[in-house]
Amino acid sequence: MSKVLVITASPRGERSVSRTLTTNFAQAWAQNHQQDTVLLRDVGHHPVPHVTEPWVVGAFAPAEAQTPESKAAIAVSDQLVEEFLAAERYIFGIPMYNLNIPSTFKAYIDQIVRAGKTFAVGPNGYEGLVKGKKALFITSSGGAFPVGSPMAAYNFQEPYLRAIFGFIGVTDVQFVVADSMNQGEDAAKASRTKAENTLKELATTW
Numbered sequence: 064m065s066k067v068l069v070i071t072a073s074p075r076g077e078r079s080v081s082r083t084l085t086t087n088f089a090q091a092w093a094q095n096h097q098q099d100t101v102l103l104r105d106v107g108h109h110p111v112p113h114v115t116e117p118w119v120v121g122a123f124a125p126a127e128a129q130t131p132e133s134k135a136a137i138a139v140s141d142q143l144v145e146e147f148l149a150a151e152r153y154i155f156g157i158p159m160y161n162l163n164i165p166s167t168f169k170a171y172i173d174q175i176v177r178a179g180k181t182f183a184v185g186p187n188g189y190e191g192l193v194k195g196k197k198a199l200f201i202t203s204s205g206g207a208f209p210v211g212s213p214m215a216a217y218n219f220q221e222p223y224l225r226a227i228f229g230f231i232g233v234t235d236v237q238f239v240v241a242d243s244m245n246q247g248e249d250a251a252k253a254s255r256t257k258a259e260n261t262l263k264e265l266a267t268t269w
């Protein structure tokens with residue numbers, strides 16, 4: 064029995080490729096793993112707050128420096144961290160925006176990457192504290208960024224996601240990519256079908 068946290072980051076509804084692939088996969092997963100609990104957090108439609116000055120005080124200043132504003136700001140982060148740590152598996156549905164992730168998902172990452180909670184700083188440097196988890200990233204993009212092609216250098220999304228989640232300890236990660244969405248109907252359809260087929264398989268094997 065696992066807790067599965069599903070996060071969708073597209074501002075689009077049914078037209079969103081990443082959202083549709085992600086929610087369909089989560090449904091198939093739930094069907095095949097009825098003992099699992101699946102929780103959906105939709106940061107595309109319900110963004111979490113950005114980091115503010117009170118947040119920084121809440122995260123780093125001593126108890127005597129705390130204010131009602133800093134306590135409120137960090138309480139939001141504490142709750143998101145708690146929810147994140149309670150899950151064993153993560154399913155992320157993330158569009159590519161300007162070669163990276165949408166700012167709504169970056170705001171979420173800024174809330175959950177927390178010193179002392181999801182990573183530690185010790186004598187040997189940084190250590191990720193989120194151990195033993197699995198993450199599946201389902202991404203969509205208008206172009207394509209094949210490994211080995213000149214376009215690969217423009218893909219800051221996958222390397223960034225691998226780096227930041229690896230930084231907090233989530234290293235068992237897999238990507239399913241629906242790219243070429245703006246490269247003509249045939250290319251878009253072929254890529255989406257390939258992603259759907261991979262996800263169909265992962266609904267039992269992941």
Ligand SMILES: Cc1cc2nc3c(=O)[nH]c(=O)nc-3n(C[C@H](O)[C@H](O)[C@H](O)COP(=O)(O)O)c2cc1C
Binds near residue numbers: 078082160207
């Ligand atoms: C603001 C914005 C920025 C985008 N930037 C890129 C980009 O840098 N590279 C790319 O290949 N596609 C880009 N796209 C296209 C989207 O990645 C593509 O439409 C994708 O399917 C969106 O995800 P969604 O269908 O889940 O909403 C961008 C789209 C928008 C709206």
